[in-house]
Amino acid sequence: MLNAVEFQAKIQNGLIQIPDEYKQELSEGDDIKVIVLLKKKSSLKKDIIDELTENPVQVNGVLNREEIYSR
Known part of the structure; x- marks a missing residue:
């Protein structure tokens, strides 16, 4: 039977620390x-x-959308 637990951890010295709340469920x-x-x-x-x-980016001398479509 599969049982899933999820937690967030940081890797320290190549190891992932298992939170205390899950250590009872996981045995050596x-x-x-x-x-x-x-x-x-x-x-x-x-x-x-x-x-x-x-x-x-604001560029001087370039037509805006309204000016383009009014022509």
Whole structure:
């Protein structure tokens, strides 16, 4: 029978610390399956489209949308 527990942890010295609340369920020598979902810090970075959407570049002498479609 499979039983699942989920928790967040940081890797320290190559080890994942199991929270105290789960240690009773897990015994030395138990066969377990570990799935690691890594939160990438780079995914938090904005891409160029996000940046330009939030901070449009103002260029003098360029027609705006209304001026383009009024012709």
